[in-house]
Amino acid sequence: MPFPSGRAAGNMRAGERLMHIEPTTATDWLRSAAAAARAASSALGRMPATARDAALHAAAEALRRHAAAIVAANAQDIAAFDAAGGAPAFRDRLLLTPARVEAMAQGLEEVAALPDPLARTLADWTRPNGLRIRRIASPIGVIGMIYESRPNVGADAAGLCLKSGNAVILRGGSDSFHSARAIHAALTEGFREAGVPEAAVQIPPTTDRAYVAAMLAGSGLIDLIIPRGGKSLVTRVQAEARVPVLAHAEGLCHTYVHAAADPEMARRILANAKMRRTGVCGATETLLIDATIAPALLPTLIADLSLLGCDFRADECARKICAELPAATDADFSTEWLGPTLAVAVVDGVDAAVAHIRRHGSEHTEAIITEDEAAAEKFLCGIDSAVGLWNASTQFCDGGEFGFGAEIGIATGRIHARGPVGLEQLTSFRYLVTGSGQVRP
């Protein structure tokens, strides 16, 4: 038996604290958990980076040490999932294997190897009166992570939060509860060995939805909620949360092939943007193509994608060129397919492309393919999406591809951070002001 006790191993300590304070509701639990989390974040923020990194290494080792127990806990989840007749796609996300546990451990080590996001002076200036003002990075504090039944998301989030000095309360999907508990037990064991407060990573004691409700209502207790999952989960969190939320509900991304596009580049990029992986949020969902280039290029683009298994919904202009394409409805242009389907519209230049995107898009990621720099600039200034690309695939919208090392999600809101959310975006800042006796006139 790898854990100190049986059933509640993963929440041992939280459970003990709960019994001690006799909580009767999820709100009581959250209040206690958040207070411990805040103290943990405060301690983490004052630790040298080496101590946080050592904790990540210790947690990785603990994951490896307890890999068999984690896989066994996961088997419980999988058995229940199968008994309930769950869908294959969700089963694969839920499933843990020794190799996947090893990947989680390596993920923690990779985060440990990244630069310390707290070791940043964001600005440093001296006022005419001699006051020196420094804006320094600091942890956000207590983060609530709400995600689907993908156990690895919890481990990844815990690593990123710890590295950035934040405490995190992880609430994964109910189907993954045993897995989450086993992972949590391993992580906290590693933290304990490394002298980091276990309250840096906590999970609710049961799968009761009341804990989610408490987290969403946890103004003053939780500083930031990060939901990660499908549109329905994210929009529900956004609608109910009384706490700031960093997220994207959907990625309705466009690739715009401009009149001055290099045709071969357009073929290569579009095939990648649409078909590399169709289920990711950075996948292109709509092709916009200029009317002047469409007669020559659209049939080739359609043929390329058809060979890769893509199907289409095309507007009238596109169907005049490729008559075999099914007709698109207006709603098709507002649909995030997350599969091998592409909406196609012919547009008259950059302004029309921008107008289409502003009307139908989700302010996530859009690309223009063109050899005309002025057109590219007009397009990139015209859209107001988190990420705009010129002559590159929309699937580059990713923290790893941006060089962040890892990401906790993608944000399409306009507050705090947009685009891939990496370690830097998991920090806040504060000011240190150094004087020599200055008083304000």
Add this chain to the structure above:
Amino acid sequence: MPFPSGRAAGNMRAGERLMHIEPTTATDWLRSAAAAARAASSALGRMPATARDAALHAAAEALRRHAAAIVAANAQDIAAFDAAGGAPAFRDRLLLTPARVEAMAQGLEEVAALPDPLARTLADWTRPNGLRIRRIASPIGVIGMIYESRPNVGADAAGLCLKSGNAVILRGGSDSFHSARAIHAALTEGFREAGVPEAAVQIPPTTDRAYVAAMLAGSGLIDLIIPRGGKSLVTRVQAEARVPVLAHAEGLCHTYVHAAADPEMARRILANAKMRRTGVCGATETLLIDATIAPALLPTLIADLSLLGCDFRADECARKICAELPAATDADFSTEWLGPTLAVAVVDGVDAAVAHIRRHGSEHTEAIITEDEAAAEKFLCGIDSAVGLWNASTQFCDGGEFGFGAEIGIATGRIHARGPVGLEQLTSFRYLVTGSGQVRP
């Protein structure tokens, strides 16, 4: 008659649009106003800085041109306020004079003279695959400003929002409605002359509280709410808003006189931090003083402040030194006096000072007075307030004093911005990625 028509001049255009779409509720109005605001922000963000600055100058001129009408509208508000028997302090905040209108106009011109916050590349790097990634400043979008019956706050906020490419919906206190409408009419007249969309600044058509409720519920319509006013206004907004809020509810600031303080510097700073202006959020509310220096220094500090009209609430240790001081309750240390009262506690070193602040403070601004750099660093790392000062007055927590030129408020949350909120903090960012045909492997 300075405005194109009588009663509803300030809302002329909004009123016409309202009649056109036949809204029946505040939510309908907000939906329409926010759509126009978003289009205005989009246009502002694409304008050169010179165009936004020209609009600020035109608005300043319009304020001057319509100063008599603004003062006359204000007289209506003042008459109603007096008839209702309003308090003198609030009356002064509500009152407009020609000099105060001129000050508003100058405020807009000062904002115009500040550097363009949108002309900033926040990061610029190239990936091994040749993708160049730039993080550029961008407007937040639509800001909702909710403030008390202080008409100048609306003009100041409008200037800062316009400069930073944001549209703003201004909802000032009901007592200032006629003033707000007259100011709004002048501002939009200036914008119109300068070719800036009038929808960049809007006000609800009546004082109905339903418009506030609609703004607070305006998720997806308003990107950020900035409440500015007393604690009750701010906490109400924070509790009710379904939109991100940037604010501080209170400034319970501490000055900590460390054992190694220069006594003369401590006297000078404390007198300023407490008594320069007692009603501002950066005023010191509690004095913490080390036990080793208190017997020698506390009586002098108390005498200094007494001469300035301050009274005190002191803990037991302080009363052993200055027996004449009234005893403090625990609640006194959690009270933002906003007046000439100071809570006084004797502490045993930096850790005790930090613990006191973490227990009672509001994470706004704290100062340490010491000649010991290690103690200062320990203190500044130990607290988690937006602003920490070493050997300077807490009253320096101010956008102007920070060199921001102007501020729209102070934030004590941990998301997006902390401390004084100036033009830079009124921006978001997005990514521009330049490639040469890269596809993701």
